[in-house]
Amino acid sequence: MPVGTAASVKSVPQHLLEELGVQILLGNTYHLYLRPGVETVRRFGGLHGFMAWPRAILTDSGGFQVFSLNDLRKVTEEGVTFRSHLDGSSHFFSPESAVAAQIALGADIIMALDECTEYPADRRRTQASMELTLRWAERSKKYFDEHKHEVPWQQYPVPSTEYPVNAAAVQAGAITHNSGYWVLGTGYSQSLFGIIQGGMDLALRKESAERTIEIEFPGYAIGGLSVGEPRPRTREIVEATLEHLPKDRPRYLMGVGTPEEIVEYAGLGIDMMDCVLPTRAARHGLLFTSEGKISIKQARYAQDAEPLDPNCGCLVCRRYSRAYLRHLYAANEVLAQVLNTLHNLSFYLDTMRRVRHSIQLGEESRFLSSVWSRPKP
Amino acid sequence: MPVGTAASVKSVPQHLLEELGVQILLGNTYHLYLRPGVETVRRFGGLHGFMAWPRAILTDSGGFQVFSLNDLRKVTEEGVTFRSHLDGSSHFFSPESAVAAQIALGADIIMALDECTEYPADRRRTQASMELTLRWAERSKKYFDEHKHEVPWQQYPVPSTEYPVNAAAVQAGAITHNSGYWVLGTGYSQSLFGIIQGGMDLALRKESAERTIEIEFPGYAIGGLSVGEPRPRTREIVEATLEHLPKDRPRYLMGVGTPEEIVEYAGLGIDMMDCVLPTRAARHGLLFTSEGKISIKQARYAQDAEPLDPNCGCLVCRRYSRAYLRHLYAANEVLAQVLNTLHNLSFYLDTMRRVRHSIQLGEESRFLSSVWSRPKP
Numbered sequence: 001m002p003v004g005t006a007a008s009v010k011s012v013p014q015h016l017l018e019e020l021g022v023q024i025l026l027g028n029t030y031h032l033y034l035r036p037g038v039e040t041v042r043r044f045g046g047l048h049g050f051m052a053w054p055r056a057i058l059t060d061s062g063g064f065q066v067f068s069l070n071d072l073r074k075v076t077e078e079g080v081t082f083r084s085h086l087d088g089s090s091h092f093f094s095p096e097s098a099v100a101a102q103i104a105l106g107a108d109i110i111m112a113l114d115e116c117t118e119y120p121a122d123r124r125r126t127q128a129s130m131e132l133t134l135r136w137a138e139r140s141k142k143y144f145d146e147h148k149h150e151v152p153w154q155q156y157p158v159p160s161t162e163y164p165v166n167a168a169a170v171q172a173g174a175i176t177h178n179s180g181y182w183v184l185g186t187g188y189s190q191s192l193f194g195i196i197q198g199g200m201d202l203a204l205r206k207e208s209a210e211r212t213i214e215i216e217f218p219g220y221a222i223g224g225l226s227v228g229e230p231r232p233r234t235r236e237i238v239e240a241t242l243e244h245l246p247k248d249r250p251r252y253l254m255g256v257g258t259p260e261e262i263v264e265y266a267g268l269g270i271d272m273m274d275c276v277l278p279t280r281a282a283r284h285g286l287l288f289t290s291e292g293k294i295s296i297k298q299a300r301y302a303q304d305a306e307p308l309d310p311n312c313g314c315l316v317c318r319r320y321s322r323a324y325l326r327h328l329y330a331a332n333e334v335l336a337q338v339l340n341t342l343h344n345l346s347f348y349l350d351t352m353r354r355v356r357h358s359i360q361l362g363e364e365s366r367f368l369s370s371v372w373s374r375p376k377p
Numbered sequence: 378m379p380v381g382t383a384a385s386v387k388s389v390p391q392h393l394l395e396e397l398g399v400q401i402l403l404g405n406t407y408h409l410y411l412r413p414g415v416e417t418v419r420r421f422g423g424l425h426g427f428m429a430w431p432r433a434i435l436t437d438s439g440g441f442q443v444f445s446l447n448d449l450r451k452v453t454e455e456g457v458t459f460r461s462h463l464d465g466s467s468h469f470f471s472p473e474s475a476v477a478a479q480i481a482l483g484a485d486i487i488m489a490l491d492e493c494t495e496y497p498a499d500r501r502r503t504q505a506s507m508e509l510t511l512r513w514a515e516r517s518k519k520y521f522d523e524h525k526h527e528v529p530w531q532q533y534p535v536p537s538t539e540y541p542v543n544a545a546a547v548q549a550g551a552i553t554h555n556s557g558y559w560v561l562g563t564g565y566s567q568s569l570f571g572i573i574q575g576g577m578d579l580a581l582r583k584e585s586a587e588r589t590i591e592i593e594f595p596g597y598a599i600g601g602l603s604v605g606e607p608r609p610r611t612r613e614i615v616e617a618t619l620e621h622l623p624k625d626r627p628r629y630l631m632g633v634g635t636p637e638e639i640v641e642y643a644g645l646g647i648d649m650m651d652c653v654l655p656t657r658a659a660r661h662g663l664l665f666t667s668e669g670k671i672s673i674k675q676a677r678y679a680q681d682a683e684p685l686d687p688n689c690g691c692l693v694c695r696r697y698s699r700a701y702l703r704h705l706y707a708a709n710e711v712l713a714q715v716l717n718t719l720h721n722l723s724f725y726l727d728t729m730r731r732v733r734h735s736i737q738l739g740e741e742s743r744f745l746s747s748v749w750s751r752p753k754p
Contacts, residue, residue, distance in 0.1 A: 010711055011711040011712055040680060040700065050700070050701055052697050320429050323413075324427055327384065334715075335390065338390060
C-alpha cells in the first residue's frame with residue numbers, strides 16, 4: 001500500500017495512481033484529523049469522496065504517529081493526550097474516538113488504537129503495554145460495532161477514470177456505475193482490524209495474537225516492529241507471530257519495507273504491507289531498480305542515456321533518460337519528485353504483482369530465491 | 378506557449394502536457410546554458426531528445442533573462458558579459474554564441490539576441506539600443522545561415538504517447554514513425570526569428586520593424602514590452618508595431634499575458650505568445666476560471682464541493698473539489714502545484730482553442746466581445 005498521509009500520495013495525481021494499478025492506499029488518521037479535520041472529510045463522503053479515490057483505502061488508528069511524538073504525548077488507561085506538531089494544540093485519542101474518526105474518514109479498512117511498545121523495553125513493561133493494547137482492542141471493537149452504520153458513504157459519488165473499481169462489489173450491488181462515477185452504497189461496510197503487540201518477546205507475541213483473535217477481527221496486523229530492532233529480530237518476530245494468526249484472515253505487517261523485505265515477508269505469509277519508503281526515497285532521489293538502488297543525484301548519471309531501469313516498463317523508464325532525471329533533481333525541479341515517485345511506486349507494485357503471480361503458480365520458493373539474485377552493478 | 382524554463386514545465390510530466398494538447402513549449406536558453414549545459418542537451422539530440430518532447434519547442438535567446446540580471450551584466454558592441462545567478466561564475470553571450478547555443482539546444486524556433494531596452498528610457502538611449510539590436514540581428518542571421526546544418530536532430534528518436542506529432546512533417550518525410558518513437562530527421566530545420574525593439578517610441582518601433590524585415594526572418598517577435606509600462610501603452614505599441622509586420626509570417630508577442638490579454642492580442646493579429654503566468658500563478662494557488670480568478674488558499678473554499686471551474690472539462694475540474702484543492706494547498710502538498718498547474722494550463726490552452734475556432738469561423742469580433750463578458754463572482 002502506497003502511503004497517502006494527508007489524502008495525497010505525495011506529488012502523484014489520483015488518475016496516475018489508478019493507471020499504475022494501485023489497488024489500495026493508506027491514509028494517516030493523525031494527519032487527517034488535524035488537517036483538514038474529520039468532519040470536513042465526512043461531509044465529502046469520507047476519504048473516497050474527498051480525495052476522489054474510487055479504490056480501497058486503509059487508515060491507521062493514529063496511534064503509531066502519536067507515539068512517535070515522544071515528548072508531546074501522555075498515555076493513560078483512557079487514551080492518549082498529544083500536542084499537534086502543527087500548532088502545539090492539545091488533543092486526545094481514546095480507542096472510541098480513534099474509531100469514530102476512522103468511521104468519519106470512511107476507509108475500507110480501519111485499525112484499532114494500540115500502544116506501540118518502545119524499543120528496547122523489559123518484559124514487565126512490554127506485558128503491561130500489550131495488556132493495554134488488548135483492553136483498547138476490546139473497546140475499539142465495541143465502539144465500532146455500535147457505530148459502523150455511521151460510515152458516510154451513502155450514495156456518495158466517487159470519480160474514477162473509466163476503470164472498474166471492484167467488480168465483485170459492483171456485482172453484489174454495493175458499488176453501482178452511475179454516469180461515469182462510482183457510487184459507494186449500502187451493503188458494503190468498513191472492516192476493523194486488530195493489532196498484535198508484545199514487543200520482542202515471543203511468548204508475549206503468542207499471547208497477544210491469541211487474545212486478539214478471541215476478540216475477533218476480520219484481519220490482523222503485526223505492530224510494534226521496525227522500531228529500532230535489528231532486522232533479523234524483525235523477521236524472527238514476524239515468523240513466530242504468523243504461526244498464531246488464522247490463514248483465512250488478512251495478515252498485515254505495518255510499516256515494512258524495502259523491496260527485498262516485502263518479497264521476503266510475502267513469502268512468509270504476510271498479505272498486506274505499507275511503507276513510506278518508495279515515496280520518501282523518491283523525494284531524496286533514491287530509486288529502486290531491478291539492478292539495485294540508484295542515487296540519481298550522482299554526477300555519473302549526468303550523461304547517461306539509459307532508462308532508469310532497463311527492465312521496467314513504467315512511464316518514466318519508457319520515456320526518460322537517467323541524464324534527464326538527474327538534471328531535474330540537480331535543478332530542483334518538482335518534476336523530479338513526480339517522476340521518481342511514479343517509478344518507485346511502479347517498481348513496488350510490479351514486485352507485488354510478481355509475488356502474486358508466483359503464488360498463483362505455486363512457485364513461491366523458486367520465485368523468492370530468484371527474484372533478488374540478479375547481479376547488482 | 379507554456380514555459381518550460383529548465384527543460385520542464387514545472388511539475389507536469391510530458392505525457393500529461395501532450396494530453397492537454399500543448400503544441401509548443403518554451404525553453405530558456407540562459408537557464409539551460411547554465412544547467413545542464415548545451416553540450417549535454419546536444420548529445421541527447423537537442424531539447425526534444427533530452428526532455429522527451431516530440432512536439433515543437435521555442436527557445437529565447439537568453440537576452441531577456443541576462444538583461445534582468447541588472448547588476449550582474451555588462452553590455453558591449455560585441456555582446457553581453459554576465460554572472461550566473463547559480464554560482465556567480467562569469468559568462469559571455471554574443472549574437473553568434475547565443476545562436477550557437479540555440480542550435481545545440483535544437484528548438485524548432487530560436488531567437489536572435491536582442492537588447493531589451495529598459496523602461497523608462499529617453500529617445501537617444503532607445504534609438505542606440507534599437508540600433509544595437511539591429512546589428513546583433515544581422516550577426517545572428519549570418520551565424521545561423523552558416524551553422525544551421527549543425528542542429529543535433531539527425532535520426533534522434535523522441536518518445537511520445539501514441540499521438541501523431543506533426544502530420545505535415547510526417548507526410549513530408551521529415552519525421553518518421555519508428556516503433557513507437559518519433560524520429561526527427563533531415564529535411565526539417567530550425568527557424569530563426571528576429572525581434573523588434575524601439576521602446577515606447579512609435580517611430581522607432583516602425584523603424585525597427587522595417588529594418589528587421591529587411592534582414593528577413595521567417596517570423597518576427599515584439600520584444601521590450603511588459604517591462605513596467607502601463608498596460609494601455611503596451612497595447613498601443615503592439616497595435617502600432619503590428620501594422621508594420623508582414624501578415625504571412627508568425628507574429629510573436631513575448632512575455633504576455635493574462636487570459637484577457639491573450640484574447641485581446643490574438644484579436645489584434647498576434648499569432649504566438651508565451652508567459653509564465655499560468656504556471657507561476659498556479660504555484661501560488663491563483664487559478665484562472667471562466668468565472669474569474671480564484672485564490673484557492675482562502676478559507677471560503679474549505680467546504681466547497683464544487684469543481685474549480687464548472688465550465689472546464691480538464692482532469693482537475695472533472696475529478697476534484699475546491700475543498701480538496703484548498704486542502705492540498707493548505708497542507709503544502711506537492712500535488713497542489715501539479716493539479717493547479719494542470720488546470721491553469723488547460724484553461725489557457727482552451728482559451729486559445731476558442732480563439733482559433735472563432736478565427737476559423739470568421740467571428741473574431743463577436744467572440745472577442747463575448748468571451749470575457751460572463752459575470753464574475
